[in-house]
Amino acid sequence: xxxxxxxxxxxxxxxIIKKEKSIERESTYQKEMTDDxxxxxxxxxxxxxxxxxxxxxxxxxxxxxKEQIEKEIKxxxxxxxxxxxxxxxxxxxxxxxxxxxxx
Numbered sequence: 001x002x003x004x005x006x007x008x009x010x011x012x013x014x015x016i017i018k019k020e021k022s023i024e025r026e027s028t029y030q031k032e033m034t035d036d037x038x039x040x041x042x043x044x045x046x047x048x049x050x051x052x053x054x055x056x057x058x059x060x061x062x063x064x065x066k067e068q069i070e071k072e073i074k075x076x077x078x079x080x081x082x083x084x085x086x087x088x089x090x091x092x093x094x095x096x097x098x099x100x101x102x103x
Contacts, residue, residue, distance in 0.1 A: 005102045012093045019090045026083045033076040040069045 046054075047062045059065035 005100050009097050009100065009102075012097055016090060016093050016097070019086045019093070022086055023083055023090065026080065029076050029079045029083070033073065033080070036069055036073045036076060040066065040073065043069065 043062055043066050047066075053059065053062065053065070057065065059068070
């Protein structure tokens with residue numbers, strides 16, 4: 001079954017809304033990345049200075065704590081990379097919806 005241009009536009013209008021909402025989270029991811037990088041620097045400084053783990057810290061070691069923060073940084077970067085792709089997709093979808101002739 002083939003799809004009409006009008007049908008494709010209708011579908012993409014829903015996708016556009018979802019992409020826009022996803023892209024709105026970019027600032028949150030950037031803030032989390034900043035916090036995670038600061039935490040990583042803090043961990044590395046404590047470790048380099050020979051300090052003990054802070055009281056109440058749930059991690060068994062600096063290595064475990066550092067590995068968790070590095071995972072969070074990697075996940076945050078993946079989210080930012082995905083948002084970059086979504087921005088390009090959004091541009092293409094909007095262009096199509098605005099310019100595709102409904103013949």
